[in-house]
Amino acid sequence: MSAAFTKTPGWLDWYRNPSRPAFRLPAGTVDTHCHVFGPGDTFPYAPERKYTPCDASAAQLFALRDHLGVSRNVIVQATCHGADNSAMLDAVQASGGRARGIATVRPDISDAELRRLDAAGVRGVRFNFLKRLVDTAPTEDLATIAARIAPLGWHVVLYFEAADLGDLEDFFTALPTPLVIDHMGRPDVGLPADGPEFGRFLRFVERGDVWVKVTCPERLTATGPAALDGEPHPYRDVVPFARRMIEEFPDAVIWGTDWPHPNLKSHMPDDGLLVDFVPQVAVTAEQRQKLLVDNPMRLYWPGEAG
Template sequence: MSAAFQKTEGWLDWRANPSTPSYKPPPGAVDAHCHVFGPGAEFPFAPERKYTPCDASKDQLFALRDHLGFSRNVLVQATCHGADNRATLDAIVHANGNAKGVASVKPSVTDEELDALNDGGVKGIRFNFVKRLVDPIAPEALAGLVKRINKYGWHIVIYFEAPDLPDLFDFISSIDTTVVVDHMGRPNLTKSLEGPEFSLFLKLMSHNDHVWSKVTCPERLSVSGPPSYDDFAPFASKVVEDFPDRVLWGTDWPHPNLKSHMPDDAWLVDMIPRIARTKELQHKLLVDNPMRLYWPEES
């Protein structure tokens, strides 16, 4: 890492040598939530960032993809890069058709900039409401962006925490394109699966056919901990079984902002048959759904 970019104190580095998963993904499987960070010397981090990550390059991501048995990646723009999407676009270009992207943009983004993102393989934009990571933009200020991206057929990826959902429920419901919620809206896994907090998230999905969810990040959400993340499985399997055609899965590599432990990515892959408990559900989760959303011309 460049001396100008010193990693935030306490952060753990991603594992350079993950083990081999026991579970073998089906052919064509997509890691639909991952990131690239810099490298900072080539793609500087944003001045307004709230954290500085370790470097995590496209080549390292693609090596992990191959090692874990996946075929494609969906790269989600990292908040440490702000609205400068160059690192994500560069990774897409070098993936030889095997990557798409989700960008971060400001409401002031120009039509020409949106056109360039679309030409570069971007299929959606991300709205982040997690205050410790960003200074969130008010939903009403984002409504104009939603209208502007409709001509591209893009979707919205939205990141929030469970206590924020009551304030965001109507906004998400009103969006007139596909919305993909990161990490099931970050439920508190110490609370009941049938409790009011997670029930509200399930209501959001059941009342809105345009809302999808990523069943991701046991390493981030679990209280019971690695390597089995037992408390995560019931929540994720509930979402997969109730909404099999509107779920996605991803590694979240390189696992930003983790301080308690850094997962072996093989542990995360081996969670898949525990949350998608049939071959049919696994194929929908890993192949059919991400292909329909990100490579519709091939699905």
């Protein structure tokens, strides 16, 4: 990392020696949620950032892609880079057509710049509603930007916590774009998967034109990554939520690693084990094909075969 940047105290670096997954991903698998950080001496981190990460380059992302058996990536703009999409765009362009991008843009972005981003492979914008990462809910900016990107056929990626959905869902469903929800809307996995909170989220998805990332068990878990009490699989408390999501909306779910796993506090996951989590929640070959290949290809590479 450049000497100009000092990592946030206590920052957990990504795991550099992931295991090789026991589960073999189907041909054409898309990792729909990953990031690049810097490198900071080439792509400086934003002055207004809430955290300073370790570097995580495009080359390192693509090495992980190949190690895990992933075919394509969707690279989501990291909040530490603000609205400077240079690092993300560089990674998309370096992929040889095997990546798409999700950008962060401001309401005053020009039409010419939107067209440039579209030509470069950007297919959506992301908005963060986590109160610990944003100063105010960006509803006004999101409404303006959604109207600007709708003619391009882009979508809006939303990051929020389950407890906040009640205040936001009417606003979200009025947006003129498809919606993609990060990490199953961050359910509280200490509550039952068939309870009212997760049920509300499922009813929100049921309204239509909503896609859901079945991602980040390492962020949602309370039991953690270790196998416990004879249960052979990690993140067991997340399994009922992910299974229900996939069973009820098999054509609207997508998957990703979240590499390099920003802002984790308890542990840094082994990306090989995150792949091995997939067959625990997508229990049939048909479910796995839709989750990993067919659905993300339809969303990000329409008309192309996986």
